[in-house]
Amino acid sequence: MSARKSALVIAPGRGTYGKAELGSIARLHGDRFAELIADFDAQRAARGEPTVSELDGAERFSVSTHMRGDVAAPLIYSASILDFLSIDREAYDVVAVAGNSMGWYSALAMGGAVSVADGFRIANAMGTNSQAHGPGGQILFQVVDEDWRAVPGLRDAMFARVADIAARPGHALALSIDLGGMLLFAGNEAGLAALLAEAPPTPGRDPLRLAGHGPFHTPLMQGSADKAQTQLPPSLFAKPMISLVDGRGHIWRRHSSDPAAMWDYSFGHQILAPYDFALSVQVAVKEYAPDVIILLGPGDTLGGAIAQSLIAIEWQGLTNKMDFSDRQRSAPFLFSMSRTDQRKKVIY
Template sequence: MGRELADAFAEARHVFEEVDDALGQKLSVLMFDGPEDELTLTENAQPALMAVSLAVVRVLEKQGGLDLATQAAFVAGHSLGEYSALAAAGTFSLADAARLLKLRGRSMQKAVPVGLGAMAALLGAEYEQAKDIAAAAAEGEVCEAANDNAPGQVVVSGHRTAVERAIKIAAEKGIKRAVMLPVSAPFHCALMQPAADAMAEALAGTAMAAPKAPLVANVIASRVTDPAEIRDLLVRQVTGTVRWREGVLYMKEQGVTGLVELGAGKVLSGLAKRIDKELTGSSVGTPADIEAFLKG
């Protein structure tokens, strides 16, 4: 992850070096050479994904004159990507974003003993339907809608036994498919409260500036620019639903016609078209992508 960018661009190398220094860890070595099972630990994966996104941003800023303040109507990110978006928009320094995500990943992993929690994708379920299924499955345990990603793609999270009940209830209700996800913890549900508490403390001691472009926040699916409000929303996001579908529709209602995904993967740009066929979604994550974007 990120090696091609580091080989091609000095700006990317500088980002990876700064993240390594901030963490006191050679995260870049893990990113470039593995081992994969160590990189995928959430305390490593979260800052690593942010580093790749910011590497792309820095290259576009230096070589393409990218200026989010004048060229972006909004910034947004899915879950940990919200920190990437805020670092790109100048709310957090790169070093602070890396440290916060390292803590976020570690705290999320520690919040629930391994095996106690789970997440499942309800494919074919709409958000309100998924919330009803989760509520019926809870039976005194935690089971909540964690991610509203796109029409027909909602994720539930909570105690493993409750999530297993949700899968059975979904089948009974004719939901097309419900599958357990290979995750290390039940993210974005009430079981993550210890992690939310840790992030509240860390964010309280972190300098934050107003973003260069308004953030469309996960938990309210609307715009925000006030650093104090952003801080509160980031804490709420740890246990709250990622309302991605609604956030994308909000941006469209505000006149946005295209979304550009900066960093590893193409999931969000693909979701944009599923959420609204009138939207365009593109991804910029490799040297070839950057070259094409700059030419366009």
Template sequence: MAIEVKNEYMSKERVLVVAPGRGCYNKDELGYLQTYHQDKVALIKSIDAYREALGQESIQQLDAANQYSFKRHTAGENASALIYACAMADFMDIDTEKYDIVAVTGNSMGWYIALACAGVLDSDAAIDVINTMGSMMQTGLIGGQLIYPEMDQAWRRDNRLTAIIDDAITLVASESDCEIYTSIFLGGYRVLAGNEAGLKRLEEILPNIDERYPMRLYNHGAFHSPMLAHIAENGLNDLPNTLFTSPSVPLIDGEGGIWTPHSTDTDKLRNYTLGSQVTQSYHFTKALQVAVKEFAPDKIIVLGPGNTLGGPVAQSLIDIDWFGWGNKADFLQTQETSPKLLAMGNIEQRSKVLK
């Protein structure tokens, strides 16, 4: 008589989890914690106890505000902790009976959240790292960022736009008093960082697209650029190696590097996180592409708040024809019939992820 052997993993779908960065908690996300995470009492209390000791406003107060304030909610010392709380609470809600989390990555500040999701940072270490790094420009922003598309209307890479961006960077960087760098490769977009002189020159040089781009990113500093060298130095001085442990699941960083549970050197992981990750370009596109090629997930779960990262995730995968997506229409059709991308900031898609 044949004996049926049941493997619990055979019935699970393999998923890549993606953590969001700055700019995902906006007016529509106000009240996200109250709406979805009133049960995450321990997480929220631990974050607010840490912030209270520093004289900072609680995330509960920020989330429960009567109205959204750009100045208040996008300030680094507030946005970082608030987004971490929302994303980490979402991660805790993933149905692990249904989904096998095979890898984790994130965009920009989402790298710190990914470290927490993967177990590199415990709850105390996570808020220490995230709040510390998010508060380092509290007394004044260093530089700024703008975003510009390098894709066509079908979300396919447009080499003409890429050349325009690269030529503009070369030209502006050669001018006196101007600093400009690629900050993030973000799917079909390029995020550029620089000083005010450099950003103004870029705004003059880059062709206007849809009366929207180039678009300044409010309250964003020159993240992922050499302009933040002293921020990296301060982080390395303030945040000890003892905060970091080996991941429980593989991590893909902003260079496309893979950190695995059994081969991670935590000194190197800390040095990357607080060093080159702060001062060099963050290649989110490459992180996504490496993750799907190496770990072959059935689906991708993007943590909330918001759904600003859904487009860049899809665009990164269209670029390599993953899931059979050759363009935006392919992606939207798949999402209608058998979604591969589940954004927890989207109410309908969220329901497919929850326990």
């Protein structure tokens, strides 16, 4: 048998369980992980909430139901952690894990900083807590061209405009998530309206207001952080068994990281400050030089952000979208578990 390949595993965040994913938890995991799914269902039922099985097994996808934080979070966590547990560990040595935004809570369980059951408890609570915030939301802007190369000066211009708007009375606005080729800004309604009106022209897609999303990763989420720190005690955390890279690009190293500090970050900075997903990917590939990157389900919309983050640092010679596509055809390194052909290459 050939030697195991080293792997960086990445968990997605909000907005990834959509119409196409309805029923996927039961279809992909119902036989293998029935007991674990039953535990997740029991946790929800004990709180008087619709179970994961009921939500995943709904007759049709409902935006008003399935996209709510208190529903989306447990569905996404369940899909991600069960995908993670499906990885063939005889073929892949998971050397580090990371996640995007809410995916950080999945990463905590993947890395062993919390148990799988407690990871669900955290994700489920945070899905509800994420709705405790001031008025506002998020807007997505593209800052790379059609070849996934940075548009000269555009990022700086965006940040300058955001800083100018945020300095105005009654306007709250800040970076929420850096996705490499795309930037998510969050704020109150006054700040968001000003940004839409005054942002410099951007390539590709038009700016997109994300439906059902609050002003995540800004101080407007203080209510969510307060609830998390009250409901989710530090005793849930332990030293991780796999290194984690967080939304600052900080590495929580296996066997040596302080559980109390991880708790403080997870329910403080992670909620209230920008999440630099691009930096987390860049730090992880530089530090651990993985042979492959495995993107967990649900969905595969994060694949472009991962590629764009790597192009930004010219990882292994990648400089544009064509380089990435050519590499994926000749010697693929990014496997999305939501794509059937790629999934087959990583599961046991």
